[in-house]
Amino acid sequence: MRYSNATNYALHTMVHLMLQPGGSSVGVQELAEMQHLSPTYLSKILTKLTKAGLIVSTPGAKGGYKISRTKHEISFLDVIHATEGDTSLFDCSIHHEGCLIENVMKQAEENMKKELESRLLIDIAKEVESKQKEG
Amino acid sequence: MRYSNATNYALHTMVHLMLQPGGSSVGVQELAEMQHLSPTYLSKILTKLTKAGLIVSTPGAKGGYKISRTKHEISFLDVIHATEGDTSLFDCSIHHEGCLIENVMKQAEENMKKELESRLLIDIAKEVESKQKEG
């Protein structure tokens, strides 16, 4: 029971893109090197983020990825949803509906998702930025 | 990203054992039939619960499993911990310590675990019991 590595890479990439001055584009090459990944693998993850509307891709020369201007407040949940898909933590395979155990599990999952929805990437980006100025 | 089926089976088994009058033992045979599982598979799950001290096993003729008398208040988290092991939802594989993203994820996980720790199986058992009397 663990979030995939892809989610980890996605979150880090998103924060990195947020730190770009003027929201300029960054190529997969640079993003992949930063996280010690192969560009082809990371691009699969970036495509998911693009389809989810969290980032914008521009193909061709001088292309790359940048944060979507239409989504200033991107939450952890947004990214997780993009990479993990619409998964649920627990499904009772025995009872078809109204399983009391499933209800408890789904309630806990719901609360966690609400917390992750309230946590914004921009706050992480700002914190990283201030740490960089310190060091 | 999902809890294993084993956790589902374990939770249902625990509630079933709690509903036994006088805390009497039940064999794997019966527990397996109830959930449409093979006895050998379920027994592996039950062994985990036994090692975790949540239930007590008595081998030999007329043997079986029963709720541990020393643990009257068993939580969802207790069962999950027994079946899933000591897993964590998210580990940053890039930064070695103090990753801001990891911190947020771990905080959310921690809160979910606290909620699952406060939810007791006995409450589910009581609810099931009262529903059975109704129907």
Next chain:
DNA sequence: GATATTAAAGACTCTTAATATCTGCGATAC
């Protein structure tokens, strides 16, 4: 318009974990 650059998509491999079964061993009641 030709060319270099870059993202997108699909097929494919590799590894790992979950799921599940089977067999033999050891403990217990009778």
Next chain:
DNA sequence: GTATCGCAGATATTAAGAGTCTTTAATATC
């Protein structure tokens, strides 16, 4: 002693995650 039952280990089987490679499509620059 024997039948019953849980325990442990070995062994498939399946599914998902992780990652690579190749081809295709889109874009900028000249």
